Amino acid sequence: MLIDTVFFYIFAAMTLLGGILTITRRNPVHSAISLIVSLLGVAGLYLLQKAEFLFAVQIILYVGGIMVLFLFVIMLVNLDAAAKEHEFSGQWPVALAAVAAVAAVAGWFLYHGRSAFHIAAPAYGVIAAGGAGNTERVADSLFQDYLLPFEIASILLLVAVVGSVIMAKKRI
Amino acid sequence: MHPITTVHYMALSAALLLIGTVGVLTRRNIVVVLMSIELILNAVNINLVAFSRAFGADHVHGQVFAIFVIADAVAETAVALGILIALFRNKETVQADEIDLLKW
Numbered sequence: 063m064l065i066d067t068v069f070f071y072i073f074a075a076m077t078l079l080g081g082i083l084t085i086t087r088r089n090p091v092h093s094a095i096s097l098i099v100s101l102l103g104v105a106g107l108y109l110l111q112k113a114e115f116l117f118a119v120q121i122i123l124y125v126g127g128i129m130v131l132f133l134f135v136i137m138l139v140n141l142d143a144a145a146k147e148h149e150f151s152g153q154w155p156v157a158l159a160a161v162a163a164v165a166a167v168a169g170w171f172l173y174h175g176r177s178a179f180h181i182a183a184p185a186y187g188v189i190a191a192g193g194a195g196n197t198e199r200v201a202d203s204l205f206q207d208y209l210l211p212f213e214i215a216s217i218l219l220l221v222a223v224v225g226s227v228i229m230a231k232k233r234i
Numbered sequence: 235m236h237p238i239t240t241v242h243y244m245a246l247s248a249a250l251l252l253i254g255t256v257g258v259l260t261r262r263n264i265v266v267v268l269m270s271i272e273l274i275l276n277a278v279n280i281n282l283v284a285f286s287r288a289f290g291a292d293h294v295h296g297q298v299f300a301i302f303v304i305a306d307a308v309a310e311t312a313v314a315l316g317i318l319i320a321l322f323r324n325k326e327t328v329q330a331d332e333i334d335l336l337k338w
Contacts, residue, residue, distance in 0.1 A: 110238075156259050229319065
């Protein structure tokens with residue numbers, strides 16, 4: 063259990079530091095690299111929670127797919143001139159208000175402690191030996207309980223593919 | 235050291251959500267704003283997986299929802315970057331506050 067705790071804090075630090083660097087670096091390429099660190103931390107958290115399938119999806123899809131897309135777009139839109147300008151808009155008051163609101167909610171929960179949540183005790187039981195693995199159980203649930211949302215999601219992805227191709231065409 | 239509970243994951247998720255919100259609100263570069271939206275969606279996913287784990291060792295409904303969130307994030311990113319390329323071709327800028335065609 064101790065090793066779980068240590069790894070949780072390592073991955074949490076990766077996630078938060080990566081996130082903070084993402085929103086503070088001037089150069090968008092540095093932001094993208096920091097975002098990779100943050101997403102890898104999230105992937106490690108999935109692994110800690112025995113969600114092995116999501117761990118693989120996170121690394122293949124986010125780190126392998128979306129980040130390459132981001133870097134390609136940064137390359138396509140030439141950002142050298144933009145990097146010289148000031149990178150932050152004058153929206154700090156709004157941002158501080160949003161942070162203060164969520165911090166107030168979190169502080170209220172912290173003040174009331176465990177009784178504010180009514181969460182069932184975590185069932186960190188050992189998965190029965192010989193039972194179905196994580197990927198198999200996710201697949202069972204996805205293709206039986208959530209078949210209709212799955213098909214709708216595939217239509218959504220088709221629409222996104224067509225839409226992005228149309229958007230990026232030379233003449234709309 | 236205390237064992238890690240669901241509340242730890244909720245606190246981490248809230249912190250990541252705040253970081254993403256501040257990024258969306260304060261950055262001018264649209265590419266970085268989109269990256270901040272990815273951070274927000276990942277915060278949601280951390281919460282979903284943590285609750286899925288809290289409700290039982292073989293409970294995967296939260297993980298399935300996280301898969302749907304990831305699919306949405308991919309679709310959103312693809313369309314948004316396509317729009318960004320079209321925008322850059324027409325307006326020669328990727329700064330969010332220079333695209334003020336609808337501003338009074």
